[in-house]
Amino acid sequence: MFGSKFFSASPLAKTKAVGKGTTVSLPEDLGPELAFIGRSNVGKSSLINALTGRKKLAVTSKTPGATRGIHFFTFGEGKQQLTLVDLPGYGFAKLPKHLAEKLSARVSYYLTHRPKLQAVYVLIDARRGLKEIDVDLIDYLEEQGLKAPVVLTKCDKVKPNPLQKMVKEMEAQNFEVFTSAALAGDGLNELRADIFRRAEDAK
Numbered sequence: 001m002f003g004s005k006f007f008s009a010s011p012l013a014k015t016k017a018v019g020k021g022t023t024v025s026l027p028e029d030l031g032p033e034l035a036f037i038g039r040s041n042v043g044k045s046s047l048i049n050a051l052t053g054r055k056k057l058a059v060t061s062k063t064p065g066a067t068r069g070i071h072f073f074t075f076g077e078g079k080q081q082l083t084l085v086d087l088p089g090y091g092f093a094k095l096p097k098h099l100a101e102k103l104s105a106r107v108s109y110y111l112t113h114r115p116k117l118q119a120v121y122v123l124i125d126a127r128r129g130l131k132e133i134d135v136d137l138i139d140y141l142e143e144q145g146l147k148a149p150v151v152l153t154k155c156d157k158v159k160p161n162p163l164q165k166m167v168k169e170m171e172a173q174n175f176e177v178f179t180s181a182a183l184a185g186d187g188l189n190e191l192r193a194d195i196f197r198r199a200e201d202a203k
């Protein structure tokens with residue numbers, strides 16, 4: 001149902017969550033939602049731009065902290081609608097001790113108040129690999145009943161063999177793993193197919 005030209009051909013609406021902490025107000029039903037989470041600077045906003053073929057849809061920056069709010073990008077209409085959600089990054093400078101500290105209150109609120117949230121892609125810098133903090137985050141998401149596939153980002157910065165080794169090790173631990181290079185375009189078709197499949201499942 002969602003064809004290969006879906007993102008480029010569909011009308012687009014942008015919405016932002018309003019407010020702070022647990023008083024945050026979220027938009028009404030925007031169809032099936034797929035969110036992108038991960039440390040600041042990991043490449044969440046760049047990936048959304050690359051997936052949708054729209055260079056300046058989500059704000060990106062070399063400096064961590066580019067995305068401050070919760071941004072909803074809704075494509076399509078009616079039954080053929082889906083929303084990509086760009087979340088602010090967490091914990092760049094130092095890793096706080098407890099998970100609750102690294103996810104801001106409004107992100108936690110968002111994650112636990114969206115009936116049509118189909119998956120939260122957990123982005124990991126391929127140069128850095130999966131750390132304990134990331135595993136804690138995935139555990140937290142799964143405890144909320146959410147699907148949490150991993151997306152390795154910046155794969156253009158690592159050599160193919162170590163990358164494949166990392167993917168195999170993660171898969172052996174039962175993580176679902178995608179690889180991506182937002183700027184070079186690698187892995188985007190596989191991710192789009194996964195997004196469309198999960199959006200279809202919501203119906």
Ligand SMILES: Nc1nc2c(ncn2[C@@H]2O[C@H](COP(=O)(O)OP(=O)(O)OP(=O)(O)O)[C@@H](O)[C@H]2O)c(=O)[nH]1
Pocket residue numbers: 038039040041042043044045046047059060061062063064065066067068087088089090153154155156157180181182183184
């Ligand atoms: N080499 C390379 N650089 C990338 C890739 N994806 C993103 N970047 C760069 O990484 C930096 C951060 O990208 P963003 O997309 O702003 O990261 P973010 O996760 O949205 O960051 P916050 O909004 O601060 O949480 C930018 O300088 C991007 O150009 C990639 O696949 N390869």
Ligand SMILES: [Mg+2]
Pocket residue numbers: 044045046059060066067086087088089
């Ligand atoms: Mg961002």
